[in-house]
Amino acid sequence: MDAxxxxxxxxxxVDLIADYLENIEQRPVYPDVExxxxxxxxPEEAPEEPDTYEDVVKDIERVIMPGVTHWHSPYFYAYFPxxxxxxxxxxxxxxxxxxxxxxxxxxSPACTELETVMMDWLGKMLKLPEDxxxxxxxxxxxxxxxxxxxxxxxxxxxxxxxxVRMILAxxxxxxxxxxxxxxxxxxxxxxxxxVERAGMIAGVRMKKIPTEQSDKYAVQGETLRRMIQExxxxxxxxxxxxxxxxxxxxxAFDHITELGPICNAEKxxxxxxxxxxxxxxxCPEFRPLLNGIEFADSFNFNPHKWLLVNxxxxxxxxxxxxxxxxxxxxxxxxxxxxxxxxxxxxxxxNSLFRSLKMWFVFRMYGLKGLQDYIRKHVELxxxxxxxxxxxxxxEISADVVLGLVCFRLKxxxxxxxxxxxxxNNGRKIHLVPCQLSGxxxxxxxxxxxxxxxxxxxxxWRLITQLAEEVIQAGLDQEL
Amino acid sequence: MDAxxxxxxxxxxVDLIADYLENIEQRPVYPDVExxxxxxxxPEEAPEEPDTYEDVVKDIERVIMPGVTHWHSPYFYAYFPxxxxxxxxxxxxxxxxxxxxxxxxxxSPACTELETVMMDWLGKMLKLPEDxxxxxxxxxxxxxxxxxxxxxxxxxxxxxxxxVRMILAxxxxxxxxxxxxxxxxxxxxxxxxxVERAGMIAGVRMKKIPTEQSDKYAVQGETLRRMIQExxxxxxxxxxxxxxxxxxxxxAFDHITELGPICNAEKxxxxxxxxxxxxxxxCPEFRPLLNGIEFADSFNFNPHKWLLVNxxxxxxxxxxxxxxxxxxxxxxxxxxxxxxxxxxxxxxxNSLFRSLKMWFVFRMYGLKGLQDYIRKHVELxxxxxxxxxxxxxxEISADVVLGLVCFRLKxxxxxxxxxxxxxNNGRKIHLVPCQLSGxxxxxxxxxxxxxxxxxxxxxWRLITQLAEEVIQAGLDQEL
Ligand SMILES: Cc1ncc(COP(=O)(O)O)c(C=O)c1O
Ligand SMILES: Cc1ncc(COP(=O)(O)O)c(C=O)c1O
Numbered sequence: 017m018d019a020x021x022x023x024x025x026x027x028x029x030v031d032l033i034a035d036y037l038e039n040i041e042q043r044p045v046y047p048d049v050e051x052x053x054x055x056x057x058x059p060e061e062a063p064e065e066p067d068t069y070e071d072v073v074k075d076i077e078r079v080i081m082p083g084v085t086h087w088h089s090p091y092f093y094a095y096f097p098x099x100x101x102x103x104x105x106x107x108x109x110x111x112x113x114x115x116x117x118x119x120x121x122x123x124s125p126a127c128t129e130l131e132t133v134m135m136d137w138l139g140k141m142l143k144l145p146e147d148x149x150x151x152x153x154x155x156x157x158x159x160x161x162x163x164x165x166x167x168x169x170x171x172x173x174x175x176x177x178x179x180v181r182m183i184l185a186x187x188x189x190x191x192x193x194x195x196x197x198x199x200x201x202x203x204x205x206x207x208x209x210x211v212e213r214a215g216m217i218a219g220v221r222m223k224k225i226p227t228e229q230s231d232k233y234a235v236q237g238e239t240l241r242r243m244i245q246e247x248x249x250x251x252x253x254x255x256x257x258x259x260x261x262x263x264x265x266x267x268a269f270d271h272i273t274e275l276g277p278i279c280n281a282e283k284x285x286x287x288x289x290x291x292x293x294x295x296x297x298x299c300p301e302f303r304p305l306l307n308g309i310e311f312a313d314s315f316n317f318n319p320h321k322w323l324l325v326n327x328x329x330x331x332x333x334x335x336x337x338x339x340x341x342x343x344x345x346x347x348x349x350x351x352x353x354x355x356x357x358x359x360x361x362x363x364x365x366n367s368l369f370r371s372l373k374m375w376f377v378f379r380m381y382g383l384k385g386l387q388d389y390i391r392k393h394v395e396l397x398x399x400x401x402x403x404x405x406x407x408x409x410x411e412i413s414a415d416v417v418l419g420l421v422c423f424r425l426k427x428x429x430x431x432x433x434x435x436x437x438x439x440n441n442g443r444k445i446h447l448v449p450c451q452l453s454g455x456x457x458x459x460x461x462x463x464x465x466x467x468x469x470x471x472x473x474x475x476w477r478l479i480t481q482l483a484e485e486v487i488q489a490g491l492d493q494e495l
Numbered sequence: 496m497d498a499x500x501x502x503x504x505x506x507x508x509v510d511l512i513a514d515y516l517e518n519i520e521q522r523p524v525y526p527d528v529e530x531x532x533x534x535x536x537x538p539e540e541a542p543e544e545p546d547t548y549e550d551v552v553k554d555i556e557r558v559i560m561p562g563v564t565h566w567h568s569p570y571f572y573a574y575f576p577x578x579x580x581x582x583x584x585x586x587x588x589x590x591x592x593x594x595x596x597x598x599x600x601x602x603s604p605a606c607t608e609l610e611t612v613m614m615d616w617l618g619k620m621l622k623l624p625e626d627x628x629x630x631x632x633x634x635x636x637x638x639x640x641x642x643x644x645x646x647x648x649x650x651x652x653x654x655x656x657x658x659v660r661m662i663l664a665x666x667x668x669x670x671x672x673x674x675x676x677x678x679x680x681x682x683x684x685x686x687x688x689x690v691e692r693a694g695m696i697a698g699v700r701m702k703k704i705p706t707e708q709s710d711k712y713a714v715q716g717e718t719l720r721r722m723i724q725e726x727x728x729x730x731x732x733x734x735x736x737x738x739x740x741x742x743x744x745x746x747a748f749d750h751i752t753e754l755g756p757i758c759n760a761e762k763x764x765x766x767x768x769x770x771x772x773x774x775x776x777x778c779p780e781f782r783p784l785l786n787g788i789e790f791a792d793s794f795n796f797n798p799h800k801w802l803l804v805n806x807x808x809x810x811x812x813x814x815x816x817x818x819x820x821x822x823x824x825x826x827x828x829x830x831x832x833x834x835x836x837x838x839x840x841x842x843x844x845n846s847l848f849r850s851l852k853m854w855f856v857f858r859m860y861g862l863k864g865l866q867d868y869i870r871k872h873v874e875l876x877x878x879x880x881x882x883x884x885x886x887x888x889x890e891i892s893a894d895v896v897l898g899l900v901c902f903r904l905k906x907x908x909x910x911x912x913x914x915x916x917x918x919n920n921g922r923k924i925h926l927v928p929c930q931l932s933g934x935x936x937x938x939x940x941x942x943x944x945x946x947x948x949x950x951x952x953x954x955w956r957l958i959t960q961l962a963e964e965v966i967q968a969g970l971d972q973e974l
Contacts, residue, residue: 049604123574130559
């Protein structure tokens with residue numbers, strides 16, 4: 017395929033994509049296939065001679081679409097959103113064509129520099145403390161990671177390296193081996209599973225701090241303080257705390273104004289994971305949720321979740337860039353260049369030109385457009401919450417702060433599991449569950465860019481209809 | 496921007512991309528900017544109200560292009576190639592629009608399943624041993640990672656976890672803490688810097704095995720065996736060896752037929768990093784370079800380097816999927832689904848629908864088209880080698896096996912550094928150096944899809960012209 021054919025096929029693909037997204041709500045949101053469905057639909061080996069492009073395109077509907085979970089359907093309410101916007105897609109096309117790998121300034125200066133500036137733009141939208149803005153002289157700044165999981169790990173590794181350095185500085189005789197096995201990190205029992213995994217990868221203890229429904233699933237300062245004291249008494253070295261703003265199960269918020277000073281006093285690195293909720297902080301009315309950021313060493317959220325920037329774009333800020341550089345720096349000759357020591361640029365990752373899509377999206381929506389988008393999703397969630405609250409058979413399981421509603425049928429876990437199974441088997445809407453204080457809870461997350469009130473009401477109509485059936489079946493069984 | 500506008504803008508972007516790639520060789524391959532150049536060209540903050548799309552597009556030439564290193568120019572000979580093909584770009588457009596995140600089978604069955612089958616297709620193209628093919632019943636199989644660095648780390652972590660399990664199985668009384676600090680991993684002193692970094696991340700010793708020019712920079716079985724014996728005698732536990740097929744400095748090949756049996760006998764996990772060279776193994780004449788794969792536990796290379804599949808696509812196979820799953824498994828309720836235990840699918844990573852681009856590329860080129868592509872690059876490198884060999888002032892610094900030529904002026908490191916600096920300052924061609932046995936060496940890697948013999952000859956003309964100047968300047972100084 018040469019450039020001339022690409023001009024033709026590319027334009028066809030643009031139409032195919034536009035058609036797909038315009039008509040997505042006609043498709044069953046959750047696919048009706050069994051594991052292994054795809055293998056029998058295509059050959060066992062790659063062709064020797066090229067296939068025709070027409071055949072490849074035909075196979076999109078024949079092979080792929082039947083097995084796709086349509087994340088951008090307005091009937092998709094599972095997990096958390098994944099961003100999808102036209103400006104981001106345009107930027108990704110350009111990024112793919114430029115196809116530079118940004119592992120150093122010299123590998124493509126524009127890539128490194130736009131990233132630093134876009135991180136400043138976004139940091140200012142969030143009203144981050146000056147310390148996190150790179151500007152032309154700052155010690156802190158932002159860097160794009162692939163995922164929040166990666167950011168959590170990167171922060172943990174930087175914290176581990178800082179802790180080892182501090183310990184050796186205060187006790188130069190101490191052997192370096194063995195320090196890691198004394199380190200202890202903390203996170204909420206509501207934290208995303210990637211936090212626990214980061215601990216496994218880094219080979220450090222990761223203790224889960226218990227939370228309570230009565231505290232709205234927020235980590236309490238008192239609990240953290242007690243665990244730190246106990247661990248220190250046992251000879252361990254607390255060094256890292258991952259706070260969550262907007263937990264995965266219920267969108268709960270740790271109280272970082274209370275937790276931050278404890279971490280600072282103990283020289284514990286505080287990382288804030290706001291993977292989903294972070295996008296909302298661009299709205300003045302939600303910005304208070306981020307109060308306490310001034311105590312953090314690093315902060316991360318995913319514009320690729322809720323800020324219209326397509327995957328992958330997980331934005332991470334650190335107070336001191338040198339902490340990251342120090343933890344990862346490698347400088348073989350083949351990566352050396354004339355501006356090696358330019359301290360403004362720090363990378364821990366290979367990637368394409370990811371900042372292009374931030375640039376396109378921020379400019380094509382403007383701050384106001386982005387705020388409107390967040391507010392609309394929150395309103396839709398509130399609308400769903402009202403519908404649930406108006407129905408005596410249901411209960412709300414956690415405060416609705418942003419775009420997530422946790423709810424359940426009053427009754428057993430089994431009855432709720434059955435309800436969810438029926439909902440997903442219907443394939444008209446898609447939800448996933450969570451567990452809160454031992455209860456099986458349904459999560460309803462407003463996800464798609466095109467979700468409107470009518471979709472919310474239709475979803476509720478379906479849920480109540482299925483609930484009716486489940487309740488009726490239960491009654492029949494009892495008789 | 497709605498779908499209707501996207502139809503228009505998307506088609507314009509397709510033309511913009513095609514224009515860019517068709518005319519890329521007119522641009523200076525290496526940009527003439529200083530650190531910080533970009534910040535002054537754009538506002539300090541995101542706009543409140545949207546910009547126009549016309550302004551955004553205008554800024555591509557005004558702001559971005561002056562700072563781009565053009566990796567896909569036929570005059571780009573730096574690092575190793577990064578793939579860029581039209582079928583892959585089309586697939587990426589589709590992947591962006593579907594925008595599903597493949598963290599579990601249920602999150603999009605087509606994504607999981609096409610990945611497994613594409614990894615089998617590619618595994619068969621490489622004639623991997625049956626053990627690495629998932630098929631419908633195999634214990635092994637392939638998974639796409641973002642980068643080779645990630646694959647090296649994932650393999651190391653799986654190996655660490657297997658080692659700890661084996662040690663605890665043979666000595667259940669042994670405390671788990673402390674095992675890691677006894678573990679020792681190995682790799683060549685020619686290995687990519689990401690191997691050393693993986694050791695840092697995992698918190699294990701990573702020892703560099705010295706290699707010699709006289710052995711063509713290949714790790715010798717005798718050296719590995721000796722280091723293992725010494726480490727065991729010192730109470731350490733050897734558990735991981737990362738072999739490199741096609742090293743970054745000089746494209747050297749470790750002798751895995753000799754090293755593999757040593758690792759197997761010692762129950763050391765052998766990972767093979769063939770990031771660049773791996774693509775060539777689809778050609779029967781280069782496949783012998785992979786002999787010894789039957790001893791490996793895991794194997795990885797980057798189709799996103801040399802197999803026309805755009806970044807990111809780093810393909811990794813393991814002999815036992817359970818080793819990976821065991822090292823990373825996390826199963827919170829929000830990720831549970833009905834086919835949880837379907838052992839065919841294993842994921843350690845979030846990502847888009849990356850297998851789509853493998854599918855498009857393999858079908859649109861066919862195996863023969865891909866082989867032709869590899870062979871053409873190798874021929875171009877051989878052509879460059881002949882030009883160098885025909886010039887008495889230069890020498891070849893390492894065997895030219897694939898698409899990389901390491902060469903230098905006979906003379907001091909300084910004179911070669913000066914030559915390289917002049918080459919890159921000219922901005923017509925771009926190369927990076929490496930160090931081999933203390934010598935400063937120039938690396939000439941055939942990179943772009945569109946590189947032809949005329950570009951190679953033009954590059955050589957420029958190099959010799961600058962060499963002349965450098966030599967003349969040296970002579971003038973002596974006088
Ligand atoms: C609070 C939180 N942290 C981390 C993650 C993981 O994000 P990623 O997929 O970008 O790693 C999620 C995903 O939903 C999340 O909700
Ligand atoms: C041998 C080798 N391994 C690993 C890498 C790193 O690859 P990636 O950028 O995919 O992590 C390279 C890059 O050139 C390489 O040459």
